[in-house]
Amino acid sequence: MSTPQELVACIEKLASLPAVYHRIRDLLDDPDSSVLELAEAVSGDAAITARVLRVVNSVLYGFPGKVETVSRAVNLMGMQQIHDLVLSTLVVAAFNGIRPARMHMGRFWSDSVFRGLVARAAARRLGMGDPERMFVEGLLADIGHLVMFQVAPEPSAAALESAARDKEPIQDAEARIVGCNFAEVGAALASAWRLPGGFAKAIGAQLMPALAGPHVNEAALLHLANQVLATREHDTPDEAALALLDPLSVAMLELEPAQIADIRAEAEEGLGAVIALFFPAQGGN
Numbered sequence: 001m002s003t004p005q006e007l008v009a010c011i012e013k014l015a016s017l018p019a020v021y022h023r024i025r026d027l028l029d030d031p032d033s034s035v036l037e038l039a040e041a042v043s044g045d046a047a048i049t050a051r052v053l054r055v056v057n058s059v060l061y062g063f064p065g066k067v068e069t070v071s072r073a074v075n076l077m078g079m080q081q082i083h084d085l086v087l088s089t090l091v092v093a094a095f096n097g098i099r100p101a102r103m104h105m106g107r108f109w110s111d112s113v114f115r116g117l118v119a120r121a122a123a124r125r126l127g128m129g130d131p132e133r134m135f136v137e138g139l140l141a142d143i144g145h146l147v148m149f150q151v152a153p154e155p156s157a158a159a160l161e162s163a164a165r166d167k168e169p170i171q172d173a174e175a176r177i178v179g180c181n182f183a184e185v186g187a188a189l190a191s192a193w194r195l196p197g198g199f200a201k202a203i204g205a206q207l208m209p210a211l212a213g214p215h216v217n218e219a220a221l222l223h224l225a226n227q228v229l230a231t232r233e234h235d236t237p238d239e240a241a242l243a244l245l246d247p248l249s250v251a252m253l254e255l256e257p258a259q260i261a262d263i264r265a266e267a268e269e270g271l272g273a274v275i276a277l278f279f280p281a282q283g284g285n
Contacts, residue, residue, distance in 0.1 A: 001179030002152055004144075004188035010151040015094040017193050020045045021086065025194060028083045038079050039071035042086060051089040052082070058277050059270065077132075084136045087195065091140060092278050100149035102157045108146065111229060112139050113274050117267035118225040125263060126253060128217045137202050141222050144186030144203075152178055171207055183207050210248050220249040228264050238264055 023041045027033040043049050049070055056073045057066055067073050074082050092109070099105050116138030123134040148156040155178045163173040171181035187204030198215045205212035205219040206226060212219035227241040239257035242250070 002155075004180045004184040005192075007147050007151045007180070007185050008188045008192050011098075011147045011189070012192060014150070015098055017087075017090050017094060018045075020048060021090050022194065024083055024086055025196075028079055028196075033079075035074045035079065036071065038082060039069075039074045042070045042074075042082065047093075048086060048089065051093075052085055054280075055085055055089065055277055059273050060277065080130070081132045083196075084133050088136045088139055089278070091143070095143075095146060098146065098150055100146070100153060102153050103146070103149045108142070109279065110271070110275055111233075112142055113278065114232070114267055114271055115139070115141055115222075115225045115229050117270055117274065118228045118263055119221045121263045121266040122221050122224055122253075125259065125266075126221075126255075128253075129221060133198075134218065134221055137199060137218060137222060138225050140190070140199065141186065141203055141206055141225070142182065143189060144182035144184065147185050147189060148174070148178060148182060155179075181207070208246060209252075210246075216248075217252070220252050223249050224253060224255075228260060228267075232264065 020041060024038065027038050027041060042052060052070060052073060053067060055061070056063065056077070061077075063076060067076065070082075077085070116135040119138030119141075120131045120135040123129045124131040145156070156174070159173040159177040160170065162168060162177065163170040166173075171183065174181040183204055183206050187200040190200035190203055198218055201212045201215040202218035202222055205215070206222040209216050209219035209223050223246065224241070227244040228238070230244060231238060231240045237257075238261040241260050242255060242257065245253070
């Protein structure tokens with residue numbers, strides 16, 4: 001049996017965010033920092049600069065004309081969105097060499113991107129939260145499973161098999177067999193990596209948004225994204241996602257079945273392009 005912190009301590013030996021991220025994070029937290037300082041911090045790393053400009057010039061943002069410099073990107077998007085964009089590309093890069101034997105990494109990242117796009121579309125259509133931040137939170141929402149299957153593959157696989165066999169919620173099987181669930185592990189990783197406070201709160205409460213405190217909107221959007229992904233995986237009608245939502249999320253989101261269909265359609269439309277964007281070499285595999 002393991003705690004979330006014990007699992008995260010093991011993964012940190014294999015995957016971590018580079019120093020440039022923490023420099024960007026410090027600038028974001030500093031009320032006296034400037035757009036120029038942030039642009040210089042990003043531009044100091046050629047690989048990050050290339051990733052940022054590739055994403056900024058993609059269909060994900062759809063800016064008119066080509067954005068050729070990081071300073072221009074920061075001016076267009078703002079400091080928080082550049083931080084979130086850098087974070088998303090760095091997390092993918094940090095886990096690039098980690099391929100747990102019992103996980104299909106292509107499917108994991110495809111599902112993660114889809115979840116992010118659903119959270120983004122829902123935030124925009126419902127006017128809840130920042131859509132671009134919700135994309136990153138959705139992308140990272142299941143990162144706990146990646147940690148668990150890398151660090152504790154046998155009990156994690158046993159929990160997955162038990163949940164499927166006994167029709168038990170995966171988080172309950174994980175708590176019983178591993179000692180913690182994927183949401184708790186994801187929240188612990190977000191805290192260990194010093195991500196903005198909302199990340200840990202929303203990811204940790206995605207199964208029960210009421211526990212997210214001031215970040216309940218973000219947690220509810222992640223909860224919705226998880227249910228939309230579940231209906232996609234099981235090829236069930238979009239309205240089935242409503243039946244899977246917890247009562248608080250139902251009351252907060254006030255969704256109609258047609259809205260879920262529109263949110264899913266928007267996510268599906270951008271999925272292939274965004275996967276190719278984040279995984280140009282392997283197409284998401």
